[in-house]
Amino acid sequence: MKDHGHPVTSTVAPSAARRAPTGRPARGPALGPVPAELAGRVVTSGDRRYAQLRSTYTRRASPAAVLLPRRTAEVVAALAYARQQGRPIAVRSGGHGLAGTSSVDGGVVLDLSGLNRVEVLDRATRLVRVQAGARWAEVARSLAPHGLAISSGDHGNVGVGGLATGGGVGWLVRSYGLTIDHVRAVEVVLADGRVVRADATTEPELFWAVRGAGAGVGIVVAFEIEAAELRQVGVAQLAVQARPDGSTLRHWADVLRQAPRELSTAVTLTPYGHGTVMSLTAVVAAESLRRVRPLVAPLREIGKLLDDRIDLMPYPALVPTAHLHANLGQQPGLTTNGLLTGMDAGPARAVMRAAGRAVIQLRSVGGAVNDVAPEQTAYPHRHQDTLVVASVFPPQGAAVLDAAWRALAGRTDGAYVNFESRPGRAAFDRIYPGRTGKRVLRAWRRYDPAGLFRPRW
Structure with a gap:
C-alpha cells in the first residue's frame, strides 16, 4: 500500500470533490466558452486524452471536463473558469489518493500534472523547489545527480501535492521525519484567485494548515523543501513467519524502539498456509553495507526466517520511474488506519486478528517524526511509533473492513489522513483531534470561506 496523498489525500493537492449521490455523472449546465489562456487545455469526453485523465488510481469517474494548466497564472484562470461552470471542483496532483x-x-x-518542475534553489542549504504536479519518481530522479533526496511516501507515481500537504510517511521516515516537516515555504492559489506565498513568517497560519491539512485551504502549486544529503540506501527484504499470539510483532517493535533512527521499516502481513507471513522491507539511511548489516541483523531474529536479502542501491530505486503509469481506477478498495504507541500484547494480538480479515500493513514512525512539537504542524501525532493500515478489496466491502478493524479501533491513538478512504466527522476527529481540529476548521474557513475546496467531512 502506497503512501497516497490527500489529499483525505487524494494525492492531490487540496481537493474538495463532491460526487453525485448516485455515483453517476452529475447533470449541470453546458460548459461555457474556454478562455484564450486555456485553449487546448480543456479535455472533455470527446477528446482522446479523456480516458487517461478521467479517473484516479482508486476510483473510476466521469468528470465534465479536465483542465490542464501549466503555469500558476493558468491555474488561476482554470479556477476562475471552473467556478463559472457552477459544477463541483476537484484538484489533482497525482491521483493516487x-x-x-x-x-x-x-x-x-x-489537473496539475503540467506543473512538474523540480529545481535546486540552493545546494549549500539543500533547498529545492518542487511543483505540485510532479511525481515523486521524477523528484528522486532530478535530485539524484545533486546527491539529494526527499523522504516522500513509498511509490514513484504518487503526486507531490497530495502527499506534501497531508504528511509523507516515506522510506526514510525515522531519520528524515515526514515530508511536511521539511517544507519551508509554499505557493498557494486561494479560492478567490489570489496567489500567496506562505512560510513561517508570512501567512504563518496558512503555512501551518498546509502542512497536514492542506486539502481545505486552496490549491498548493509549489513547495520549497529542504532535502537530505543522500545518494544510496541499504535495503533489506525479509520474510518471517508471524506467530498468531502477536509475539513476532512485539519483537519487531522492540527492535525498532532500540534501533538508531537510520532504520525505517514497512511490514505487510499475508496468509501463508495455516499461518501468516510478515513481509518486511527495511531501509537504512547509510551508504555502506558495513553500516547496514548490523542495523538489519536484529530483524532476522524476530521469528522464523523464511527469506532475506540485503542490497545497497541508489535512493531513486525505491521510487523508480518504472512506477509511473496512468491512473484508470485500477485499484478500488477501502482503507482505514490508526497510530499506536508501543506494541504490547493487546494491540499485537488485535493486529494479528485483523490480518485474518483484511490486508494489514505497519510502518515504523517515531524517530525524527517525534522531534517536531505537536502544535507546529496540522499533523499533531508526534509521540506514536507505529502506523497500522487495514485495506479490503472487491468483492469485500465496508462491513468486512469494519469487522477487521473493530478489535483495533479502541487501541489506536490518532490517524493519518493519507490512508483514510472514507472521509467523515469520525475520521476527522481521529486525524485532527482536539485543539488541532478546531484550528484546522478555523483555517479552512478563513482561507476558503465558501468551502470550495473543503473535504467532505
Whole structure:
C-alpha cells in the first residue's frame, strides 16, 4: 500500500470533490466558452486524452471536463473558469489518493500534472523547489545527480501535492521525519484567485494548515523543501513467519524502539498456509553495507526466517520511474488506519486478528517524526511509533473492513489522513483531534470561506 496523498489525500493537492449521490455523472449546465489562456487545455469526453485523465488510481469517474494548466497564472484562470461552470471542483496532483477525491462525476478537475518542475534553489542549504504536479519518481530522479533526496511516501507515481500537504510517511521516515516537516515555504492559489506565498513568517497560519491539512485551504502549486544529503540506501527484504499470539510483532517493535533512527521499516502481513507471513522491507539511511548489516541483523531474529536479502542501491530505486503509469481506477478498495504507541500484547494480538480479515500493513514512525512539537504542524501525532493500515478489496466491502478493524479501533491513538478512504466527522476527529481540529476548521474557513475546496467531512 502506497503512501497516497490527500489529499483525505487524494494525492492531490487540496481537493474538495463532491460526487453525485448516485455515483453517476452529475447533470449541470453546458460548459461555457474556454478562455484564450486555456485553449487546448480543456479535455472533455470527446477528446482522446479523456480516458487517461478521467479517473484516479482508486476510483473510476466521469468528470465534465479536465483542465490542464501549466503555469500558476493558468491555474488561476482554470479556477476562475471552473467556478463559472457552477459544477463541483476537484484538484489533482497525482491521483493516487485513497478517498478518490481528485476526480468528480459531472464536475471539473484541475489537473496539475503540467506543473512538474523540480529545481535546486540552493545546494549549500539543500533547498529545492518542487511543483505540485510532479511525481515523486521524477523528484528522486532530478535530485539524484545533486546527491539529494526527499523522504516522500513509498511509490514513484504518487503526486507531490497530495502527499506534501497531508504528511509523507516515506522510506526514510525515522531519520528524515515526514515530508511536511521539511517544507519551508509554499505557493498557494486561494479560492478567490489570489496567489500567496506562505512560510513561517508570512501567512504563518496558512503555512501551518498546509502542512497536514492542506486539502481545505486552496490549491498548493509549489513547495520549497529542504532535502537530505543522500545518494544510496541499504535495503533489506525479509520474510518471517508471524506467530498468531502477536509475539513476532512485539519483537519487531522492540527492535525498532532500540534501533538508531537510520532504520525505517514497512511490514505487510499475508496468509501463508495455516499461518501468516510478515513481509518486511527495511531501509537504512547509510551508504555502506558495513553500516547496514548490523542495523538489519536484529530483524532476522524476530521469528522464523523464511527469506532475506540485503542490497545497497541508489535512493531513486525505491521510487523508480518504472512506477509511473496512468491512473484508470485500477485499484478500488477501502482503507482505514490508526497510530499506536508501543506494541504490547493487546494491540499485537488485535493486529494479528485483523490480518485474518483484511490486508494489514505497519510502518515504523517515531524517530525524527517525534522531534517536531505537536502544535507546529496540522499533523499533531508526534509521540506514536507505529502506523497500522487495514485495506479490503472487491468483492469485500465496508462491513468486512469494519469487522477487521473493530478489535483495533479502541487501541489506536490518532490517524493519518493519507490512508483514510472514507472521509467523515469520525475520521476527522481521529486525524485532527482536539485543539488541532478546531484550528484546522478555523483555517479552512478563513482561507476558503465558501468551502470550495473543503473535504467532505
